Amino acid sequence: MNENKSNSKNPLHGLWALTNRDLKKWYKNPIILMLGIIQPIIWMSLLGKAMNLSSMFTSFSPQLPPTIPPPIQDQIKQAMSELSKQAMTQIFGTSDYFSYMAVGMMSFVVMFTAMFSGMSMVFDRRLGFLNKVLSTPVARGSILMAKIFSAVIRALVQATIVLVIAYALGLSVGADFTALNLLGVYAALFLISMGLSSIFILIAIRSTRQETQMAVVNLLNLPLMFASNALFPASLMPEWLQMITKINPVTYATDATRQLILYTIDMHQLAIDFLFLGAFAVIFSTIGIVLSWRYLSK
């Protein structure tokens, strides 16, 4: 009787409905939203403000030998402060460590949201909701994509809040910053959250235990964070650690956002960042969709 109904249907039907369901669950629970934001704020205000690397040099008063005459002493002190500024700018790309790490925090909050995206998959399976959806004509790929998209949207909203708070706490944007750069920032964060949430949803695709998910998140969050340039420049790390930072997508997202917000853009490097992030997102979301055909149902 309703044979021709399926032909006229949009193959993506249900994608937005499922995405919207996850988003509704999120914004109807402001506490969860708050908790997601509080952590990066703590990092920014404690680590970012406490680790005041630039003042390490300026507030340092060297004990110079008294044989050096005072006017020269002043000159030396001035030169040192000048040198420290140069050192900061060369190594961190900005003289202000807070701005440096605050932008890194945007990658951090995106990474965290993506990592926990697998959790809702586990819950849907446990509560029987997944089975119900699987018995409807929604495309299997859409079930997975809805999880990915809701994670991406949540990640971008949280990153925006972090950016606003960082700005309020004294983030100094670069001289070249325009609204167009902001679009670039969102593009970079979109790509990394898409890739990362694909990975974590894939890990959860058959799982019925949230403990496993928690363990995976706990295992991976520090390496992903510290083996990247989110908090500290990779150029100062030992060789073996640099190798890891080079395959860590967090590095590329952070570099792209820093270039767009803080630095003068190096077109070549930015292109590499986006190429890497784009490939990362496309590869893992494709793997996700392909595997969802096979593994979503047992």
Place this chain on the structure above:
Amino acid sequence: MTDALVVKGLTKVFNKSLVAVDHIDFTVKEGEIFGFLGPNGAGKTTTINMLITVLRPTEGGAIVCNHDILKDASGVRDCIGVVPQEYTADEDLTGFENVILCADLYGIPRDESKKRAEELLQLVELTKFKDKQVATYSGGMRRRLELACGLINRPHVFFLDEPTLGLDVQTRAATWNYIKLLKKQFGMTIFMTTHYLEEADMLCDRVAIIDHGKIIATGAPNDLKESLGGDIMTLSIQDGEADVSDLIKKVPKVKEVKKQDGTYRIKVVDGEETAPTIIDAVRSEGHRVTRLSLTKPTLDEVYLEYTGRSIREEEESKEAFAAQRMAMRKARGQRSMGMGH
């Protein structure tokens, strides 16, 4: 009339060793309420999950409203509605939002889905609560909401997995009424699983009894009961020492006589008409009948006959086991506490 459901050799083996469903065959006619009856762990939910295309069969297959569950899963999904055992409605959303979500999963346009949602919520008497969060609903209300969600695509075949599990007696009876009403209103085929015998007896046109993954009997509840060979009569006589079994056996239409603790359990056809003849036969040897009762067979007896045990016994023994374990745990806890002192 065509068959709504044709199942052939359907089999599911988990982890290459656990046979949950073992080569079952059955058909469900269009417009009938078909009950799948069996104890917990018999393979009912596994069967339903294969039929609704959520679980891939290890072997065999099925045709659901003319679509093959293996070759044309999306065709099957379009024409079925499912009410799972669990409460799957989202607690953070309202009842109305949940029904609309279900509609979106079938790609029903919004103006149409709104209309249908209102109608269905009215049907299951949730209109008053439709804008309340599902977290505030009672068990019976959530069950009704699941019914409304499952009906949003106007399914040809409606699958209900243990529709009254965990509900109290009144809510259970009310849910039965809803199911009957839905059937009347939409005239669809209903496939339901249950381990409540009276539920199957009350609602189903036909039932299949499943045990250890195999179907052991299929038929209308009344036919199954009649296949037992008649009514059950229990009879006592004044002189407990005497044995009148042979006397009773001679009465025509008596199929079987068993003496248990001084009472006689008699299987008999047309119990009402035969009872006076039996009394006369017993009297002819000078014995006096002190007590006589007659029960029509229930599905419980059918189940007992085919599986060799009663569903209730099994549940009770499970409960008893749990209670025993709890008691042991308590005792152990107390002992270790005592040792601490």
